[in-house]
Amino acid sequence: MTWVAPEPPPFGGSLVAGERTLLEGFLDWQRAVLVGKCTGLTGAELAEAACPPSTLSLLGLVRHLTDVELEWFHRRFHGRDVQSxxxxxxxxxxxxxxxxxxxxERDYERLIAQWRSSREAVAGNALDDAFTDELRGPMSLRAVYLHLIxxxxxxxxxxxxxxxxxxxxxG
Structure with a gap:
């Protein structure tokens, strides 16, 4: 049986909530939009390049954003030595x-798992908690959310x- 990308996980929430809930909700919405674009496609379809020689593909985006989540929530914000x-x-x-x-299928599931890991990584941190980024200087968790969105x-x-x-x- 050929694997096809499933429906995106549910998302949603109040649009009149506090700042943290709004930032988390908008990031979850953007996450769901990405995997929603993958829904019903096979691995071969997900890996189709946009227009060679470019290697841009939906599967490539899934893989890239898995690393982006890891990079920003774990490596940069927490300073953890994690492997992409x-x-x-x-x-x-x-x-x-x-x-x-x-x-x-593995890459798709890895992205979904990375979302959970990213949420858990910053669950106890305040939006004003900061770190120093090598390229941008001081940044807050709030800025990380905005960057990921x-x-x-x-x-x-x-x-x-x-x-x-x-x-x-x-659509």
Whole structure:
């Protein structure tokens, strides 16, 4: 039986909640939009490149955003020495270049698990808790949430086009 990407996990919440709940909710919404663009597609479809020689694909986005979550919530915010799943010093675009349709289910499940891990990593931290980023200087957890929301939103625009190219689905 061929694996196909499932429906996105449920998300939602109040739009009149406190700041933390709103930030978490908007990030969850963007996360759900990404995997929603994958719903019903096979690993082969998810791995289809947008327009060669570009290796941009839905599966590549899933893999890339798994590393982005790990990078920002664990490595940068908490300073943990964690290994990226896909990015390597000798292959920074491996998330896209090495996307394997036969590993799509594993990669998809890894993203969902990373969401849980990211939530747990910062559950006890305040939005004003800060760290020093090598490129940007001092940053708060609030800024990390905003960065991740914009990162997903930017890539969700790519996902719209990729999905439309695969089977004409839009929205």
């Amino acid at each position: 799943f896909y990015r390597r010093p000798d292959a920074k675009d491996a998330a896209f270049d090495e996307a394997d349709p036969d590993e799509a 914009q990162e997903y939103a930017r890539h969700n625009g790519h996902a719209d086009l990729l999905r439309q190219r695969i089977d004409g689905e839009t």
